[in-house]
Amino acid sequence: MKTEVLRYLKEADGYLSGQELCERLGVSRTAVWKVIRQLTGEGYEIEAVRNRGYRLGGSDDVFQQTELQSVIRTKTVGQNLVFLEEVDSTNNRAKQLAEAGAPDGTLVIARQQSAGKGRRGKTWESPAAGGIWMSLLLRPAITPDRASMLTLVAALAVAEGIENTCGLSALIKWPNDLVLNKKKICGILTEMSAEIDCINHVVIGIGINVNIKELPDELKGVATSLYLETGKTFPRSLLTAAILQAWETCYELFLQTMDLSALLERYHQLLVNRDKEVRVLAPGGAYDGIARGVTATGELLVEKTDGTMTEVLSGEVSVRGIYDYA
Numbered sequence: 320m321k322t323e324v325l326r327y328l329k330e331a332d333g334y335l336s337g338q339e340l341c342e343r344l345g346v347s348r349t350a351v352w353k354v355i356r357q358l359t360g361e362g363y364e365i366e367a368v369r370n371r372g373y374r375l376g377g378s379d380d381v382f383q384q385t386e387l388q389s390v391i392r393t394k395t396v397g398q399n400l401v402f403l404e405e406v407d408s409t410n411n412r413a414k415q416l417a418e419a420g421a422p423d424g425t426l427v428i429a430r431q432q433s434a435g436k437g438r439r440g441k442t443w444e445s446p447a448a449g450g451i452w453m454s455l456l457l458r459p460a461i462t463p464d465r466a467s468m469l470t471l472v473a474a475l476a477v478a479e480g481i482e483n484t485c486g487l488s489a490l491i492k493w494p495n496d497l498v499l500n501k502k503k504i505c506g507i508l509t510e511m512s513a514e515i516d517c518i519n520h521v522v523i524g525i526g527i528n529v530n531i532k533e534l535p536d537e538l539k540g541v542a543t544s545l546y547l548e549t550g551k552t553f554p555r556s557l558l559t560a561a562i563l564q565a566w567e568t569c570y571e572l573f574l575q576t577m578d579l580s581a582l583l584e585r586y587h588q589l590l591v592n593r594d595k596e597v598r599v600l601a602p603g604g605a606y607d608g609i610a611r612g613v614t615a616t617g618e619l620l621v622e623k624t625d626g627t628m629t630e631v632l633s634g635e636v637s638v639r640g641i642y643d644y645a
């Protein structure tokens with residue numbers, strides 16, 4: 320009922336009378352009042368005026384379960400929402416929930432991670448104030464060799480969500496990162512449990528530095544946050560909901576073809592590496608080239624200095640710009 324009250328208050332143009340709320344919800348005035356008290360306890364500013372009713376005050380970045388549920392507009396993803404105050408890693412929790420039978424589309428999100436995981440065994444800084452640390456549990460009917468494309472779909476959804484909510488053009492650094500002004504603002508860690516020919520589940524972990532005001536010294540040169548780049552605070556609930564909505568659209572397109580063909584045009588517009596020099600750190604030795612785009616199955620197309628084109632797989636190399644981070 321809390322979610323519904325919050326949604327009605329948000330949709331109301333000004334005050335919403337207690338009577339109206341009671342009728343819509345089919346409950347007593349006391350029950351409505353109790354819910355209003357719970358919401359104010361969670362940090363919402365709600366004005367209560369005799370003979371007029373209730374009105375929601377502006378709160379910049381309320382980030383918790385009720386708020387999120389009231390703004391999520393998807394069919395599947397995030398409908399089963401697990402919001403945690405603190406967890407070691409949302410990816411770990413999502414994997415545990417997957418083993419216990421949690422449904423496709425479950426979203427695990429935490430205010431803080433005590434052992435956030437980055438790629439290649441690195442740790443991921445996940446302070447309580449200002450980040451979105453979330454993991455999406457999927458059970459896609461695709462073969463395991465196609466799963467790495469999901470990271471690219473997620474990157475596209477994050478870029479679209481940031482554009483739609485914050486009006487900022489974050490770009491994708493293939494395959495796992497998003498950058499703003501050439502510094503990293505988002506990292507994606509995709510993990511999978513599979514048999515030889517079928518997927519049990521995939522967990523897509525997404526970490527976004529949204530309203531973080533200070534980064535550790537060692538990250539300052541390479542990472543940033545939306546706040547640090549703009550001086551503005553952004554509502555994490557709305558941003559999360561926008562990312563989920565973009566995800567759902569992109570994922571449906573992906574599932575229709577089981578590849579990225581329907582998403583490639585948009586992906587290329589957002590690809591920071593496109594037509595830039597890159598150094599490919601392949602297991603057999605590093606080489607330089609120009610990134611020309613990605614294939615429909617997600618490999619990076621790199622034109623070598625001798626003019627030949629190679630397809631770089633995300634799993635086996637890391638690609639860095641030669642002159643700067645992106």
Ligand code: BTN
Binds near residue numbers: 409437452525
């Ligand atoms: C990287 O760039 O190395 C990937 C970072 C992924 C971080 C996110 S935060 C939410 C999810 N839970 C984790 O432990 N890691 C991912």
